[in-house]
Amino acid sequence: MDSWRQHRSAFWAAFTAPTFWLVVFFLIPLSLLWLFSFGEKEGITGINITWTLKQYARALDPLYLGIFAKSLWMAFLTTLICLIIAFPVAIAIVFAPPKARLWLLLLIILPFWTNLLIRTYALIAVLRTRGQVNFGLEWMWEHANSFLTLVGLGSYNLLGADFEPLGMLYNNSAVLIGLVYVHLPFMVLPLYAALDRLDRSYMEASFDLGAGHIRTFRSIIIPLALPGIASGIVITFIPAMGSYLTPDLLGGTDSQMIANVIERQFKSANDWPFGAALSFILMYVTFFGLALRAVLSKREKMGGKAA
Amino acid sequence: MTSSTQSDPIIKIDQVSKTYPGDVQAVKNVSLEVHQGEFFALLGPSGCGKTTLLRMLAGFEIPNEGTIMIDGEDMTDVQPNARCVNMVFQSYAVFPHMTVAENVGYGLKVDRVKKKEIQERVAEALELVRLGDLGARMPDELSGGQRQRVALARALVKRPKVLLLDEPLSALDAKLREAMQMELVRLQKTVGITFIIVTHDQSEALSMANRIAVMEGGTVRQIATPEELYEDPNSRFVADFIGQINLFDGTAVASQTEEKVCATVEPFGTMEIWGETLGPVSLAIRPEKINIDIEKPTTSEHPMAQGTVTDIAYYGGYSNVFVDVAGTRIMAEVSNDTRIRSSTFERGTKVWISFNAEDALALGD
Numbered sequence: 001m002d003s004w005r006q007h008r009s010a011f012w013a014a015f016t017a018p019t020f021w022l023v024v025f026f027l028i029p030l031s032l033l034w035l036f037s038f039g040e041k042e043g044i045t046g047i048n049i050t051w052t053l054k055q056y057a058r059a060l061d062p063l064y065l066g067i068f069a070k071s072l073w074m075a076f077l078t079t080l081i082c083l084i085i086a087f088p089v090a091i092a093i094v095f096a097p098p099k100a101r102l103w104l105l106l107l108i109i110l111p112f113w114t115n116l117l118i119r120t121y122a123l124i125a126v127l128r129t130r131g132q133v134n135f136g137l138e139w140m141w142e143h144a145n146s147f148l149t150l151v152g153l154g155s156y157n158l159l160g161a162d163f164e165p166l167g168m169l170y171n172n173s174a175v176l177i178g179l180v181y182v183h184l185p186f187m188v189l190p191l192y193a194a195l196d197r198l199d200r201s202y203m204e205a206s207f208d209l210g211a212g213h214i215r216t217f218r219s220i221i222i223p224l225a226l227p228g229i230a231s232g233i234v235i236t237f238i239p240a241m242g243s244y245l246t247p248d249l250l251g252g253t254d255s256q257m258i259a260n261v262i263e264r265q266f267k268s269a270n271d272w273p274f275g276a277a278l279s280f281i282l283m284y285v286t287f288f289g290l291a292l293r294a295v296l297s298k299r300e301k302m303g304g305k306a307a
Numbered sequence: 308m309t310s311s312t313q314s315d316p317i318i319k320i321d322q323v324s325k326t327y328p329g330d331v332q333a334v335k336n337v338s339l340e341v342h343q344g345e346f347f348a349l350l351g352p353s354g355c356g357k358t359t360l361l362r363m364l365a366g367f368e369i370p371n372e373g374t375i376m377i378d379g380e381d382m383t384d385v386q387p388n389a390r391c392v393n394m395v396f397q398s399y400a401v402f403p404h405m406t407v408a409e410n411v412g413y414g415l416k417v418d419r420v421k422k423k424e425i426q427e428r429v430a431e432a433l434e435l436v437r438l439g440d441l442g443a444r445m446p447d448e449l450s451g452g453q454r455q456r457v458a459l460a461r462a463l464v465k466r467p468k469v470l471l472l473d474e475p476l477s478a479l480d481a482k483l484r485e486a487m488q489m490e491l492v493r494l495q496k497t498v499g500i501t502f503i504i505v506t507h508d509q510s511e512a513l514s515m516a517n518r519i520a521v522m523e524g525g526t527v528r529q530i531a532t533p534e535e536l537y538e539d540p541n542s543r544f545v546a547d548f549i550g551q552i553n554l555f556d557g558t559a560v561a562s563q564t565e566e567k568v569c570a571t572v573e574p575f576g577t578m579e580i581w582g583e584t585l586g587p588v589s590l591a592i593r594p595e596k597i598n599i600d601i602e603k604p605t606t607s608e609h610p611m612a613q614g615t616v617t618d619i620a621y622y623g624g625y626s627n628v629f630v631d632v633a634g635t636r637i638m639a640e641v642s643n644d645t646r647i648r649s650s651t652f653e654r655g656t657k658v659w660i661s662f663n664a665e666d667a668l669a670l671g672d
Contacts, residue, residue: 204367205400207387209414209465219413223404 037276047272055277064261064278068285071257074172075241078179082187082236083229085180090191091221094198108188116182120249123178127168127250134165170252178246183239187232194228195221227297234293238286258282315379316340317469317501318364323373325359333359334370335525341469341503341518346495348512349505351522352548357505360522361471364503365394378468393462394471397478399454401446407433407457408442414465432464435497452483463498470495472504476511488515509549513537521545537593543670546591551627553597553637554589559669561585570669574633575610582669589670594640596666599628599652600659611661616652628652630660 037056039049058064093104111119126132141163148154168174202224206216222229244259251257258278265275318341325334334356341347349357362368363375366387375383382390393414402410408429415425433439436456446454455475462470475491476484492515495502506512512519513533520530521544529536529545540546543554557572562579571577572590582588598604604611614632623643630637637660641652652658 199398199400201396201398201400202402204365204387205394205396205402205461206413207367208365208394209417209461210388211413211417212388215417220402224402 033276033279036273037280039273039276041271041273044270055273056281058274059277059281064258067256067258067261068281071241071243071259072285074175074179074243074247074257075237077176078183078240079187079233079237081176081180082184083233086184086187086191086232089188090195093188093192094195105192108185108192111182111185116245117249119182120178120245123181124169124249127174127177129165129167129169131168133168137166138163169250170255172251172255174250174252175247175255175257178250179240179243182243182246183236186236186239190228190232190235191225194225194231198224230293230297234290237289241286242282315343316376317343317345317378318503319374319376320360320364321374321376323360323363323370323375325356325363325368326371332525334363336373337522337525337527338373339520339527339530341501343501344499346492346502346515346517347504348516348519349503349522350509350512350519350548351507353507355522356525357507357522358473361394361473361503361505364469365392365471366390391467392469392471393465393467394473395455395458395462395475397474399458399478401449401454401457401461403446405446406442407438407444407446407449410446410457411442411461411464414461418465428464429460432460435463435494436460451478452487455479455487459494463494463500467500469501469503472502474505474507476506476508484511491515513549521548523548540591540668540670543589543591543672546589546668546670551594551638551640553592553594554670555635557588557590557669559585559588568669570667574612574635578610578664578667580664580667580669584669584671587671590667591670592662592667594627594638595625595642596662597637597639598661599630599639599641600661601656603659604661606661609661609663610667611659613657613659616654616656616658618654619652628658630658632660 035049036047038051038053039047040052040054042048089108093101093108096104124131128134141159145154145159148156148158168177198221202220203216206220211219241257242259243257244263247255247257248260248263259282262275262278262282265271265278269275320337320339323334323337324332326332337356337360349360351357359368363370364377366382366385366389369384373383374381377390377392402413405413411432412425412429415428420428429442430439433442436459438453438456438460441449441453446457449457455478459475472491476487479487488511491502491504504512504515513536516533518530518532519536521528521536523544529541531539531541536545536549540549546552547554555572555575557570559568559570559582562569564579566581566583567579568582568585568588569577570580570582570588570590575590580590598609603613612632614630614637616628617631617636618629620627620629625643626641628639628641630639639660
């Protein structure tokens, strides 16, 4: 810091560009949007800032509240499933031999190198009626059937006369599968970082004191990995909450999430003020979540001291 | 230590070897026994296999060959949580999210001991390590020495048959380390549990242990009491590793006396000294057993030589005087046992070096 004070010109040189970028491309558009949320539509393109709270009041309509609740629920489920899947994965990576560890981490990061849209379409190809999952199921069905024929039960059609493919697309589970698939790396990486930092001797000490693997996981690993778990939850939950592409492509008519509604306001409905209001409500909900996390982690620290 | 050697060993390591992937052999065919109530030290330079051996006793490593018996039971492949031994880790590994009392009680809670008994035993263990009133503290509020006591209490509260200590004092500063050495000895006497300590610090091992196994390159070089290791090392490696010693190359031939050889060593000539190795040997003599005089000593039967003082290292209670005798560097320890000394040595002083041949050893590798 001292050297920055001595070389003010260097400080400003380094400081100006990002500040300019932030102001022009982030703060100004965001402020405009904030203003729009207090406005009213006028004609086809005009927005009249009247400082009305009408748009926010509209957002409290049960229809939109329901979609908010649904988005929260989907994001919650996504986060929970990601956490359940990511924990063993992160542990496996941490305990893998160093060489394998790099490859495993690469596998986790690899999806980031592919466009989300392409990944989602790939998922459609896997899940659709004539997709790989159903092909696999059909293959198993056929073999099971020919086995039944072999043992003389073929005429009873125990598994149905024909294979009926599962409808795995265009419903809520498809959205959930897609959300988990997209957000899993966001959970694995912070968990891996937290577990990797963990001193192995804590686990060894726990084993040495007579604890088994489950006990050690519950009493030592989870509490010590808590900061990593918390950041994993936050950085999974927030983007999952605002997901747009996944419910749009994988979901059915009833699986839209709040981001899809917002998109519709800006595009087909051409109602920017309402879209802006919904956006800001989404942002406030997110802020509330972040604040809650900060308060909880602070209380935990203090609680630890007091105990 | 004499009485314990008659009883069955509490730990019996029999021809144990451990090879890591990549063909690194950490422990090679080690056999040793530790008896009930002993304070046993595994001593050696880093990478000698002492920590691997300790971790095999704890169950964190499984030997590739050999067996490990603990209290008469084969524990070679038994999981760490099913062994009646406990360990104090080098990093202490005190759980940072638990209070001192919770840390100490963890092992008992895992064993489903009743709450009331846990409380009593935790209090007792904390009293034992003199942390009686710190049970409610969190580990980050403790000093390094206090954290180590927590680790000790946490292991001892389980009443293990053997307590394993992995370099327990290496993270402490010198003053605290000395205090903890005495503390560990006191503790071991109080609880009567067998302690096995791993250390690379020979003074630590000498001052605390009843018996020491000196290790090098995965093998045990000598197992003996501290006195025996210092005064009667079995090899050049042990002699050199324990304390300071002068080693002079020479040759030995058989002598008339049993357990002695006739060694010819420059610049002292031929003499009869303790040893059994024949051929090329090292004459080993500790610096404090070398006399250094301005005048030629009158005891003519002692080996002696004249040289020049090249360096003096002053340590307070004693000084090490380095003497050059015809190109051979000899270290003599001079006790500074009076405040005002009649004869002081300076660089360049011509002096006589002599020693009693009884104090010298002929050692092989």
